[in-house]
Ligand code: OSB
């Protein structure tokens with residue numbers, strides 16, 4: 001497929017809620033959307049980076065810069081038969097996985113559309129619906145935490161994940177566990193702790209959590225392995241995993257027993273699939289992480305979640321939980337805690353072009 005034209009757009013998106021994590025608060029987001037024009041079809045990608053480099057060094061600005069100045073010049077006007085070939089052309093670029101993934105995922109969408117197949121079929125998926133959980137930010141009180149937990153359990157979410165940070169961990173989670181003794185419950189620390197906090201983890205270990213997500217440093221596997229050795233609860237790696245190799249090393253070391261796969265963090269679908277394959281070979285379950293995506297990114301996440309190893313509920317909650325209005329149709333909402341993967345060629349969604357135009361802050365065509 002010849003990459004004839006690439007359009008970048010930066011759009012604003014206001015979350016319905018204030019989302020607090022150990023690294024900050026997000027509500028007004030800016031996202032980069034990418035449209036790839038190739039041989040009569042359009043492929044769509046969405047960069048998952050946030051405005052602030054709290055989760056990853058990549059940001060809305062670095063994604064734009066990398067796509068404009070480094071990625072597009074390496075591939076524009078060239079012909080690629082497969083995503084693997086496209087990635088090979090981008091090998092000189094170190095990192096910037098979220099920027100690369102915006103293009104790589106658009107390429108998959110275009111290929112699936114050209115083949116007249118849903119993306120999940122091209123990816124090798126095995127199911128058309130999957131269970132979803134909700135990722136819930138740090139709340140202002142234990143009372144609010146309980147209220148949020150009960151509301152999302154009521155909506156049918158199959159797993160609740162609460163963000164924690166030092167000073168806001170055992171107490172709210174204990175309260176949720178008492179109120180909802182049976183619900184699959186997890187916590188996500190986004191790297192806010194160190195091994196000196198072993199006592200906190202000892203207490204969390206008693207709550208029957210499905211896993212504890214990324215408790216320690218973003219670039220650490222060794223300390224995670226040490227912590228895992230002290231706990232019954234599995235650790236889940238998020239920030240630490242940028243490639244299939246990272247997954248192999250993490251699982252080999254015993255740094256965790258579950259992996260959160262995010263398409264942007266691992267450079268797109270091809271490497272997300274390989275990361276999934278590595279985890280499967282270790283018998284480690286994976287789930288699809290979220291980055292507060294708009295409809296294009298959410299649709300990509302849903303298609304990826306059709307692979308056999310995605311056996312745990314993903315952070316692929318209903319679009320209407322996040323947005324008053326999303327940028328694609330149909331609306332990607334879960335029912336009874338299950339998300340259906342959209343059918344039709346490619347992503348199986350159409351863009352709401354007028355809305356996107358209204359949300360656009362800048363646009364550039366290459
Ligand atoms: O750690 O999984 C994370 C959002 C932004 C950055 C990092 C994370 C998250 C979430 C939200 O947990 C997941 C979602 O609902 O999209």
Ligand code: MG
Nearest residue numbers: 188213214238
């Ligand atoms: Mg996480």
